[in-house]
Amino acid sequence: MIHVRNSWHVACWSMDLAVGQPFGITMANDPVVIFRTESGNLVALEDRCVHRLAPLSLGRCEGESLRCMYHGLRFAADGACVEIPGQDIIPAAAKVRAYPVVERHSWIWVWLGDPALADESLIPQAVGLDDPDYILGHGQLDYAAQAQLIHDNLCDFTHLAFVHPASFGATEEWATTRPRITQLPRAVRFERWVREQSRGHWGGELVDAWSSYEYHVPGILLMQTASYAAGTADMLNDAAPTPDLPRTGVTFTSQAVTALTDSTSRYFFSWGPHRDHGDEALRDTLMGVAGMAFAEDKTMIEAQQRVIDLDPSRRVMPATFDKGVVLYQRLVERLAREEGLEAAA
Amino acid sequence: MIHVRNSWHVACWSMDLAVGQPFGITMANDPVVIFRTESGNLVALEDRCVHRLAPLSLGRCEGESLRCMYHGLRFAADGACVEIPGQDIIPAAAKVRAYPVVERHSWIWVWLGDPALADESLIPQAVGLDDPDYILGHGQLDYAAQAQLIHDNLCDFTHLAFVHPASFGATEEWATTRPRITQLPRAVRFERWVREQSRGHWGGELVDAWSSYEYHVPGILLMQTASYAAGTADMLNDAAPTPDLPRTGVTFTSQAVTALTDSTSRYFFSWGPHRDHGDEALRDTLMGVAGMAFAEDKTMIEAQQRVIDLDPSRRVMPATFDKGVVLYQRLVERLAREEGLEAAA
């Protein structure tokens, strides 16, 4: 399992991290503890005391520091041990790793790689729960599956036609037409029209939907879906809609796939209508749909993982609609390879 | 763990396989999906889509074919992929393995080895639930144990005296006398008299029981038990009973042990009286007895597996009553070896 460490990984929702409550999570096999200090700083440290390897996430926040509650060693925000009870000299090696950590768009992001390379401008432009333009619900799911299978799922919406006809009301067109795919420096972009979709939750008449999303390393999906009068896709000859065209509905979803270990993952998501095209009731309807749809994905992907585990030597056979999957995998492989070269240099 | 692939393995009960409902089971480490087509044909395929290794058993039956419900690839009864949504060309390699499969004696049998060698005449003569001569109940159990431990158990009824005195009312004679054992081409036959058995469910007086069964590769037990007036065994000097001797009771049990993986197994069984010697009430009594007895076996065998797992290097020490166990193991080893030679030739 390849992990792009030099990227921002989502650890949790902002509001799930209370002041003074250390939060432990395994990220790409690293034990990480995150906490807010008394002064409001955000700190992410290796969740493993230097002394006897106890988890600091069972510890106590004290001012700007975190104390291991096994034998009382205390660590500053930079990871340095600053107190060993009853011991005057603190060895220079008494230090846990500190991770760059940022709170943005309602998520806590951790940079798992070289801290010198941590660049906040690389944080994808997710829509936070407090965004004034959208009315968003949110949730999360744990997977007994490697993160890559979820990346694959999200980089190929062909599966909507087969996995999600009931929940999303997806038609066969998701499988028979192809999106326009664009390689970006750290993401893959997918754009397409889907004709005569049932608007489902928006109302009775059929619409043409313009689905446009980016899938960013290390697993961040950002998607706006806008609906237009039926016939618009034909009229535009499948070109992207111009801003002047009247829209009958707009939603936005931000999703993050975090590899916990090589075989387990956590999936965070928000979704909801633009304020001009919906209200809290529509948001709640969409969250019900998402709950159903993401359970359909989880059932399929965890079953896929079990089949793979029976014989891990089996190879996949990419189809033409796997272009996005393959581009994203190559992007991940290239970035991971470059990390290795940098680390070796 | 040795598996005789060139043999018929029981996958499930006939009536548990509804038309249009794909059924997934792991057989000797192979993921297998079985379904009935619209026209009533029975099909068994590799339960692993060529595309991204999703299980076809989560798929949808369509006419004579099975569609993967992850990305919509469709497979014909011979395993060939016949449709990839939105893709014109189907690679020749897009094929899952197809297994010979037969419905007989109320079981679905799958040939896991070379299809060219699949010979229906090798299916053991089990008694189906619809047999006009018997009134049968049935059930199944999953084991957290390798199949070989269950084969060993069923090829040596010495254990009846110790594991099943309460359930089967078995006496010490099961341990102190030995069956006549005959090696057959693909089975081992066991025959013996057990004197002065309590008839238990048949009534109060003691009987002599003639127990005769065959244990067929890959784990099929077929046993008729007939009871006679006490003294018959002595009178016949332990020879097999002749057809003219009046019988006071007759039952038949068919059992199948299927290796799911190298460490888990499924056990199928039916049992009941001959129509001339019992009714539904007796069948229900026997099923209660079987439920108790097979739980006794499961407790012992799963505990045995845990002891073995603590130190897998420990060797068994066969006793004289293990003749049938050893003959069956050698038969399995020989057939597996011959498979290897054929495959290499």
Add this chain to the structure above:
Amino acid sequence: MIHVRNSWHVACWSMDLAVGQPFGITMANDPVVIFRTESGNLVALEDRCVHRLAPLSLGRCEGESLRCMYHGLRFAADGACVEIPGQDIIPAAAKVRAYPVVERHSWIWVWLGDPALADESLIPQAVGLDDPDYILGHGQLDYAAQAQLIHDNLCDFTHLAFVHPASFGATEEWATTRPRITQLPRAVRFERWVREQSRGHWGGELVDAWSSYEYHVPGILLMQTASYAAGTADMLNDAAPTPDLPRTGVTFTSQAVTALTDSTSRYFFSWGPHRDHGDEALRDTLMGVAGMAFAEDKTMIEAQQRVIDLDPSRRVMPATFDKGVVLYQRLVERLAREEGLEAAA
């Protein structure tokens, strides 16, 4: 994981071993069955029948012997097979291992190493539940953690200040002062004053507590705690109290850590007041405190094990207060090494 086999390991409480009821337990990866014979002898055997490796702990006690209830082999107290049903000749190799076993201080102790070296004088002087001087409660806990982590915990009471402030009412002094530590031939002794402890369950005023315990191979903690008037520690200049000094409270706890496997453990404990300093009500209060405190340890140690399992290559960084931990670990390593030399000689 290192096990000192040439030592007495606690298998269970005396009263949990009823006559005629074989008891199975895995000790340092060995399956062991213990039973009391009809004449009252105590027997410990390998819990694995020579025949097909079934556990003898599912067997039946018969007089002075134990019968395997799979196929009826019977074993004498020395481990020799003395009966194989229906078989005249018993191979000389038909023998399971017999372990020296002793009942003392309310525990059943098993010597896992060379029987020729089993020396009852090496059994640590635990206080049994029937001791006339103490009023004791008792309990036990299973750990999903290797025994060494529990040994480490018990050889360093610094953790009381952080893990047990609520349950034991432990103050920071446990972390800031150090015990006097003495290496014994098969144990490490810890002695210290803790000043102005809340007496908690004894009453309102503060006391000085003299805590004195030994930690014996393979994991036996024996501790007396006596309280004195506040100021006594200062008056004695931290020397051990003399017998003439009036004590305001005395308790005793005996604890045993048994490695089940390399990754699981069982923890036995008793605790209670001296008869001159308490009653059944105080014992019950102490057991409530122990229940809370030992759950605090278990939470921390099992979490520590999970962190270790994420990356077993990580090394600990001993602190100055780890002197006892290190002395005990070196003692264990030395004894295990000597066992290896003896076995090789």
